[in-house]
Amino acid sequence: MNYEALALALLSMIQGLLSALNVNNAAVNSIIAGLTQLMPLLGSLSQTVLASVQNIITAVKSKGTGLTADQLDALDAMSDEVDAAYQAIAASYLASKKKITPAPTVTAATQQPVVQSSVSVSQASPPASTPAAE
Numbered sequence: 829m830n831y832e833a834l835a836l837a838l839l840s841m842i843q844g845l846l847s848a849l850n851v852n853n854a855a856v857n858s859i860i861a862g863l864t865q866l867m868p869l870l871g872s873l874s875q876t877v878l879a880s881v882q883n884i885i886t887a888v889k890s891k892g893t894g895l896t897a898d899q900l901d902a903l904d905a906m907s908d909e910v911d912a913a914y915q916a917i918a919a920s921y922l923a924s925k926k927k928i929t930p931a932p933t934v935t936a937a938t939q940q941p942v943v944q945s946s947v948s949v950s951q952a953s954p955p956a957s958t959p960a961a962e
Contacts, residue, residue: 832877846884
């Protein structure tokens with residue numbers, strides 16, 4: 829079963845309902861309960877799912893008038909969990925892309941030949957003299 833597809837479908841449905849409904853305390857409690865069930869899966873879900881969860885949290889906080897301190901604390905805690913999961917995904921991605929490659933070694937075959945002039949300083953002709961200004 830593709831849990832990510834299921835999570836995205838449910839989150840999309842919640843987002844759609846949020847825009848159409850007035851969010852009251854009972855609805856907020858229901859949304860918090862649903863998101864709480866999803867929180868343990870955050871580390872294994874994609875950035876798309878994390879963004880969707882964060883969008884729902886933001887929407888609930890902005891639409892919910894008269895939210896209780898407990899509800900706001902729960903939403904803030906979930907928001908922090910989403911941020912932490914996103915940071916973990918980003919760190920994992922960066923770590924997988926950071927490959928330490930040794931510096932290229934210079935061998936005789938790869939060195940550029942040094943061109944030496946056949947004219948030495950003592951053999952060079954002196955600069956042309958210019959008449960002195962009077």
